[in-house]
Amino acid sequence: MGMLVDGKWQDVWYDTKETKGRFKRSQSQFRNWVTADGAVGPSGAGGFKAEAGRYHLYVSLACPWAHRTLIFRKLKKLEDTISVSVVDYLMVENGWEFKTRDGATGDDLFGLDYLYQLYLKADPTYSGRVTVPVLWDKQQNTIVSNESAEIIRMLNSAFDGITGSALDLYPPDLRHEIDALNAVIYDKVNNGVYKAGFATTQEAYEEAVTALFETLDMLEERLGISRYLLGDTATEADWRLFATLLRFDPVYVGHFKCNIRRIADYPNLSAYLRDLYQQPGIADTCNMLHIKNHYYQSHKTINPTGIVPVGPVVDLDAPHAREKMKRAA
Ligand SMILES: N[C@@H](CCC(=O)N[C@@H](CS)C(=O)NCC(=O)O)C(=O)O
Numbered sequence: 001m002g003m004l005v006d007g008k009w010q011d012v013w014y015d016t017k018e019t020k021g022r023f024k025r026s027q028s029q030f031r032n033w034v035t036a037d038g039a040v041g042p043s044g045a046g047g048f049k050a051e052a053g054r055y056h057l058y059v060s061l062a063c064p065w066a067h068r069t070l071i072f073r074k075l076k077k078l079e080d081t082i083s084v085s086v087v088d089y090l091m092v093e094n095g096w097e098f099k100t101r102d103g104a105t106g107d108d109l110f111g112l113d114y115l116y117q118l119y120l121k122a123d124p125t126y127s128g129r130v131t132v133p134v135l136w137d138k139q140q141n142t143i144v145s146n147e148s149a150e151i152i153r154m155l156n157s158a159f160d161g162i163t164g165s166a167l168d169l170y171p172p173d174l175r176h177e178i179d180a181l182n183a184v185i186y187d188k189v190n191n192g193v194y195k196a197g198f199a200t201t202q203e204a205y206e207e208a209v210t211a212l213f214e215t216l217d218m219l220e221e222r223l224g225i226s227r228y229l230l231g232d233t234a235t236e237a238d239w240r241l242f243a244t245l246l247r248f249d250p251v252y253v254g255h256f257k258c259n260i261r262r263i264a265d266y267p268n269l270s271a272y273l274r275d276l277y278q279q280p281g282i283a284d285t286c287n288m289l290h291i292k293n294h295y296y297q298s299h300k301t302i303n304p305t306g307i308v309p310v311g312p313v314v315d316l317d318a319p320h321a322r323e324k325m326k327r328a329a
Pocket of ligand 1: 063
């Protein structure tokens with residue numbers, strides 16, 4: 001674990017001294033947008049036109065933020081349009097590494113050893129964290145974006161003229177509700193588990209874990225009324241939640257001490273998790289070996305022995321019966 005400072009790699013853990021033990025996630029710095037015609041998007045510079053074969057995604061199969069982008073690539077039928085490299089599951093003194101084992105592909109574009117070297121190709125004086133996912137432009141040889149929330153929005157619409165996909169996971173009439181739910185779920189759940197797990201004071205941990213379970217309780221109730229968060233059809237909000245729920249019982253309950261309840265203890269949330277998991281193509285994007293090995297072996301401050309627990313047994317292929325649910329009137 002580490003970061004780049006003025007283009008030099010430094011092996012440092014998260015600093016929580018200034019924040020009374022609270023983990024504060026840094027803002028992603030590459031914020032350009034691929035658009036259908038190459039026009040400038042909501043932020044950054046223009047010039048990134050959607051074209052088949054031009055862009056490459058760097059992901060970790062362990063990382064929930066990267067997982068969203070893989071799910072969108074799958075659902076939006078972008079597998080022939082956007083290529084992918086998968087980093088190794090271990091993230092230790094040199095950060096994310098390229099290796100070829102257990103589904104990690106190595107760096108297909110440049111044969112690099114470490115992801116930080118890719119960041120340096122985009123900006124030789126970069127300072128900041130070296131995170132996945134990264135959307136890379138093979139034409140301009142630079143990073144388009146390293147912000148998953150924005151990459152999935154690009155994948156949702158920019159390439160439709162190429163793929164012919166009509167699926168809209170961020171439909172105009174639901175945008176307001178999706179944004180509102182995303183804001184709560186990001187803070188309390190997606191990032192909430194990290195705030196609990198990386199807290200270095202009891203107070204910071206309890207604050208995060210309490211808010212996390214209050215939000216899961218709220219979502220459990222909501223999913224007793226409708227099949228998905230916003231009705232009969234899954235949207236971006238559901239896929240963003242899915243990536244965290246998938247990792248919850250196998251990792252966050254133990255490793256991040258998010259153990260007031262398990263997802264298995266919530267009838268609606270656990271059936272909903274299986275419902276999403278069983279949708280066509282989704283299981284292919286889920287890799288429990290990367291997920292468990294990454295967290296338990298990379299975060300040595302939390303789990304110094306690096307022992308990976310054998311359980312729990314979670315049967316994601318069990319029936320979910322959620323197709324019977326109807327949206328409340
Ligand atoms: N806001 C970013 C966060 C991505 C992120 O934090 N990824 C983690 C992996 S789960 C990472 O690469 N961490 C490396 C680090 O913080 O040094 C996004 O959603 O794309």
